[in-house]
Amino acid sequence: MPKVRIVFDRVRLEEKMLEEKAIDLGHDTKMIAAKITNVSTERKKSDFDFGDVVLERCVSYFRGLHFTACLEFLDVPVLNRFEVANNCGNKMLTSLLLKKHNVPTPKTYFSFSSESAVETLDKHGYPLVIKPIIGSWGRGVILLKDRETADAILEVRELTDGPLDRIFYLQEAIKRPPRDIRAIAVGDQVVAAMYRTSTGGFKTNIALGAEPVPCEITGELEDICIKASKAVGGGILGIDVMEDEKRGFVVHEVNNTVEFKGLAKVAKRNIPKEMIEYAVNSAVR
């Protein structure tokens, strides 16, 4: 049986579910703590016990991304691949790839200084949604309703002045019901989907308390999700979809180290089982 390894930095329910399912399926399974694993240019795959396939599950995006680079250097099959993690971890790269591959996605504007961001806002009108290009759980995602709010947010960006704060990602506010859809794509299948209904604000993240409600996986939903998955390079991905009043489905994000404890409560299929089986099959291929 193939050996499955799960790389983590914090054990969440998802990592426990994956470990348990891999053991249930009969795989030699080990958890590998990224924070205490040292890799170097001088080491080889045989120096480690990375098994036949690794699921990279770090909660820290940059830690996981760079660990993935090391695994690929060692020729260890890893999900998701570095290229995919890089494409999904950066919202700007994701938006560019979605559009490039003709996946319906909200109109998104990129500016590289606060002055240009103001020009974009004045030109396209309010509201627009500003998002940090790297980050999750809805943090820093703000609806800019007017010039006053925009000025305040842009001023804070200038004060914090991190390297990524100089890149301004502004997205049209989609007219939609107060919910979005999270679908999990595993390879070329959507294995589960749910509606995430906002608890009051415009954000619909489960991390912010949105309630998971089952969502039927229609052919149309599956098509757009698989197109989005392919656009970023494929693998095990969380696709976020909104229902635009006029255009229908639009994909606004693709998530790399997908969290699924909310979705697992309402899904018909066993999500960790689908993930482990796909990982093993990918490694064996």
Next chain:
Amino acid sequence: MNCPECDANLKIPDDASVGEIVSCPDCGADFEIASKNGSVCELKHAEKVGEDWGE
């Protein structure tokens, strides 16, 4: 074992694994299990939620 912060009794479940977070019921401090050897655990302060954390 006792909480490294306030010395309260800290119960760590037998099936807890390295990387899991335990919280002190008295002072609320969060600790990460850094290593585990049988029932002996080494704790360290849990990492703060980073800007790059999430999916």
